[in-house]
Amino acid sequence: MAQPPTPRGRKRSAAAENAVLAAAYDLLATEGLQATTVEAIAQRAKVSKATIYKWWPNRAAVIMSAFLREARDALPYPEQLDMTSIFDRLHRMAQEFHGPIGNMVRVLIAEGQSDPEIAEAFREGYVLARRKQGVEIVHAAIAAGLIRDADPDVILDMLYAPLYYRLLVGHQPLSAAFIREHVTLALNGLTPRAH
Known part of the structure; x- marks a missing residue:
């Protein structure tokens, strides 16, 4: 039986993912939507923009992931x-x-x-x-x-x-x-x- 193909790219780091989502949520809550850019999120989370784009297709997806993480429980x-x-x-x-x-x-x-x-x-x-x-x-x-x-x-x-x-x-x-x-x-x- 053929093995499933190996996914491309590195596996997500849970710590980096949490840092990105926390940074996006914090920026959204304190600075507003316009200031919540991929550049600002990357800088605050201490990750590269390439890392963010590897995991999310666009700024909206990052923002919604951050919002949903908080809103699901709230x-x-x-x-x-x-x-x-x-x-x-x-x-x-x-x-x-x-x-x-x-x-x-x-x-x-x-x-x-x-x-x-x-x-x-x-x-x-x-x-x-x-x-x-x-x-x-x-x-x-x-x-x-x-x-x-x-x-x-x-x-x-x-x-x-x-x-x-x-x-x-x-x-x-x-x-x-x-x-x-x-x-x-x-x-x-x-x-x-x-x-």
Whole structure:
């Protein structure tokens, strides 16, 4: 049996990868998106630009990798769609949106309007990747009879869009009182009707 081909190039160094992602995240959080260049990331991480380009195809991919590493833990989905779980997770999300994660989401969405690479990286790496997990949770809730049978994408939009709207527009605060009223209204609409 033929052996699989040996991958070209050196294996990623975990220390160097962590340094690159930490540098990108730190630059994004403190200096902003425009300052988060491959040159600046390489300088801060003490690696060459060639090393970064060997592992990531472009600046957007590095930035999204750094953002996603932080956001995965900071913005988890609830385990199931019940009042307590949804309130807890959306409240945690609102709190995270008051800090660096929220600033980054704002910047990445804004920059994505004029930079197709950033838009695609944000959509594919963050929004659509997370939605796969969310759709599974919605399907499980429908199967368990916790919520009415409806389009999972519409349900996720209904639950999450108000937080992004307040984050981006800033017309009202992302407060615990807002989250509680929003979750209550949303779940009242999703609760199966008695026959």
